[in-house]
Amino acid sequence: MRDALTSRDMSVVVRAYRRHPAHGRKPLPQSDVARWLNITQGQLSRIEAGRNRVRDLDKLVHYARCLRIPAELLWFDVGEADHESPKANAVLGLPGGPMVHAAAERTEPALVGALLNTLQQYVITDNLAGPHSLLTVVAQQTSFAERLLTESRERNRGDLLHVTARFAEFTGWLHQDAGDLHTAMRWSNTALDLAQEAGDAHLTSYIRMRKSNIASDARKPDLTIAFARAALQKPGALTPRLKAVALRQEAHGHALAGSYDECARALDHAFQHAADAPDDDADIARYCTPSYVEMEAAHCWVELGQPAKALATLQQGLAEWHPDFRRDLGLCLARLAIAHAGTEQPDEALTVAQHSLAITTETRSARTKHQLHRAAELLDTTGAHDHARHLRHTLRTTLR
Known part of the structure; x- marks a missing residue:
């Protein structure tokens, strides 16, 4: 423990304390130590792994007191022990009056x-x-x-x-x-x-889908597919739209891997689930409608090198776009610019990209910026070098 304390790192101290031989042959359960420290087991796990650094003095003092670490061994001042304060739910005797709860209801x-x-x-x-x-x-x-x-x-x-x-x-x-x-x-x-x-099975599934979405932005197809399939565990406990949004992510992974048939199959299943979903404002994936899946499918077709297949879907989706989703309007326009560039329509690609850029200067969405740079690359690939040069110059001077 003294060696751990010389590190001046509470994560090292807590880990050493839990594994100290004085507690027996096995380490103290994380759940027990977490309860003593008044934190979750997940928080304790992240602290011990060094992912959550404890720097706040109040927390350092609290942990040191809970673990009964002598003050002279610590690298910070614990101060004097506080006098015990009344509990929030304690019974309070009012002078000359009735006995009442200090806080009848928690907030x-x-x-x-x-x-x-x-x-x-x-x-x-x-x-x-x-x-x-x-x-x-x-x-x-x-x-x-x-x-x-x-x-x-x-x-x-x-x-x-x-x-x-x-x-x-x-x-x-x-x-x-x-x-x-x-x-x-x-x-x-x-x-x-x-x-x-x-x-919470629904939220667990949704967050795994979000991890898949991050992996697809990082262009890691295997990880994208793995997280998406993890989101689909226990399908009987999931809503149709949760299944649809996870399948949409699996399709993205297959598109990144260049697997047309697997991508199309996942999109078909996603569309079926989205079409079967009842309206439910409480569903965290309520935005995953059939039209949303169609727009995501268009992105997959662009990724698979079939921009002509994406054009009609993107144009139809933009015609019905809700103004509340302005940041994603910029993203969709950038994808449409890529589709135009891929079908050798450089004038249309540049015009649409400039509309996307006007929105992106406000939202500063890195995902949209990436798509606009891809549009410029594709313009170069298809021989529209002047258009590509103009778009790159605009991106460089506008998105500083």
């Missing part, structure tokens, strides 16, 4: 509802303006949800696990669209730990 249920409503507003803002205006504020809200979780009582724990997982998943998405795929996957892993601890 967690109301906070869960408020946080979910706040998250929905963030989703709307993201759709309109992109990720960058939200990255800091959503990270703060996610930290707040995590703090609520560490302080929660058992009866409210499931709801808090769910809302914290939702915020972590959304934080991962923001980093993905901002172009930081490593951080996006890290947040998605955190979200998956929380969803699994909550026993």
Whole structure:
């Protein structure tokens, strides 16, 4: 333990404490130590693995006191022990009056509802303006949800696990669209730990699908397919749209691998599930409609080198586009520019790309920027060198 303490790293200290021979031949269960520290087992696992560094002084002091580490061995000042404060749910005797509960009801249920409503507003803002205006504020809200979780009582724990997982998943998405795929996957892993601890099959499936989506942005077909298939485990517990959105991701993986038949088969199954789905506002994948699957199929056809097959679908989807999804409008226009470039229509490709660029300067979506650069590459490949040069110049001077 003294060696661990000289590292000045609480993750090393906690890991050494749990595995110390004084506790017996086997390490102390993570679940027990997590309960002592008033955190989740998933959080403790991430701390021990060095993925969550403990730097906050209040947390360092709290962990040191819970593990009864002598103050003289620590690298920080624990201060004087606080006088014991009344518990939030303690019985309070009012002078000359009745005995009452200091807090008759906890506030967690109301906070869960408020946080979910706040998250929905963030989703709307993201759709309109992109990720960058939200990255800091959503990270703060996610930290707040995590703090609520560490302080929660058992009866409210499931709801808090769910809302914290939702915020972590959304934080991962923001980093993905901002172009930081490593951080996006890290947040998605955190979200998956929380969803699994909550026993939430729907959210677990959805987050695995999101991990597949990150892998496809990284152009890793095998990993894309593996995560998508993991999302489809226990299909009897999933809604039709959850199945559809995971199958859509499997199709993307096959498209990246150049497997036309497997891609088409996955898209057919995705379309069938989306078409069979009832309207349900509570479904986390409610956006996965038949028209959404068709638009995703168009992206697969472009990836498979069949842009002509994608043109009609993309144009029809754009004609029916909802204005609330402005960031994704830019992405769809960029994909349409690629389709035009692939069918040797350079004038149309450049015009559409410029419309996409006008939106991307506002949203700063890294995913859309990548597609616009692909359009320029394809223009070069098809011999439209002047168009490609013009688009690259515009991208370079506009998206600084």
